[in-house]
Amino acid sequence: DVVMTQSPLSLPVTLGQPASISCRSSQGLLRSDGITYLYWFQQRPGHSPRRLIYNASNRESGVPDRFSGSGSGTDFTLRIGGVEAEDVGVYYCMQATHWPPTFGQGTKVEIK
Amino acid sequence: EVQLVESGGGLVQPGGSLRLSCAASGFTFSTSWMTWVRQAPGKGLEWVATIKEDGSQKLCVDSVKGRFTISRDNAKDSLYLQMNSLRDEDTAVYYCARGNGHSWGQGTLVTVSS
Numbered sequence: 001d002v003v004m005t006q007s008p009l010s011l012p013v014t015l016g017q018p019a020s021i022s023c024r025s026s027q028g029l030l031r032s033d034g035i036t037y038l039y040w041f042q043q044r045p046g047h048s049p050r051r052l053i054y055n056a057s058n059r060e061s062g063v064p065d066r067f068s069g070s071g072s073g074t075d076f077t078l079r080i081g082g083v084e085a086e087d088v089g090v091y092y093c094m095q096a097t098h099w100p101p102t103f104g105q106g107t108k109v110e111i112k
Numbered sequence: 113e114v115q116l117v118e119s120g121g122g123l124v125q126p127g128g129s130l131r132l133s134c135a136a137s138g139f140t141f142s143t144s145w146m147t148w149v150r151q152a153p154g155k156g157l158e159w160v161a162t163i164k165e166d167g168s169q170k171l172c173v174d175s176v177k178g179r180f181t182i183s184r185d186n187a188k189d190s191l192y193l194q195m196n197s198l199r200d201e202d203t204a205v206y207y208c209a210r211g212n213g214h215s216w217g218q219g220t221l222v223t224v225s226s
Binding site (some may be wrong): 037050051087092094096100101106 | 149156157158159162171173174207212213214215216217218219
């Protein structure tokens with residue numbers, strides 16, 4: 001299985017400051033159809049996960065533009081332009097290029 | 113608005129069985145791959161099983177292969193997960209999701225314990 005490694009696992013951030021989460025995969029995620037099946041999810045405390053980013057860099061409808069995804073190959077990043085209180089939660093990357101789909105361990109974002 | 117509503121969770125003894133259901137609305141269910149993902153208490157997310165739009169292809173992760181079966185009824189806009197030979201380590205919240213996590217239900221808790 002493809003191993004997804006996130007860092008850091010804990011991210012204390014000051015309100016209004018930017019934040020960045022790294023995700024590395026043990027195999028390249030570009031599929032033969034030219035699409036990179038890398039996703040980012042947010043899970044607020046007590047809630048179900050919510051997809052923020054698909055295909056590495058495309059923001060889902062309704063997701064604030066302070067969230068952005070980038071990267072290719074095996075290295076990916078989720079950036080939050082300026083953290084707001086509602087952004088507290090755990091963020092997961094996930095790959096679906098190779099079966100089975102696998103998630104990173106999660107990064108807990110909290111306010112300092 | 114997309115809605116996915118899971119049901120069927122509960123407490124079951126090791127070796128027992130349980131059938132989860134997911135009622136879908138707000139999108140064309142019959143043209144969507146559907147998925148089950150689980151989350152053990154205080155832990156991360158784990159993909160469990162996926163089924164093609166017409167049910168012709170079903171994929172399960174190795175940890176549940178031979179024990180869990182994913183199925184669907186497009187006439188009822190419903191997704192199912194039949195879980196047999198349950199183990200302690202199957203204890204988790206089970207989420208129904210559309211495709212590659214496009215939308216998620218609220219989850220249903222399965223507790224395997226004697």
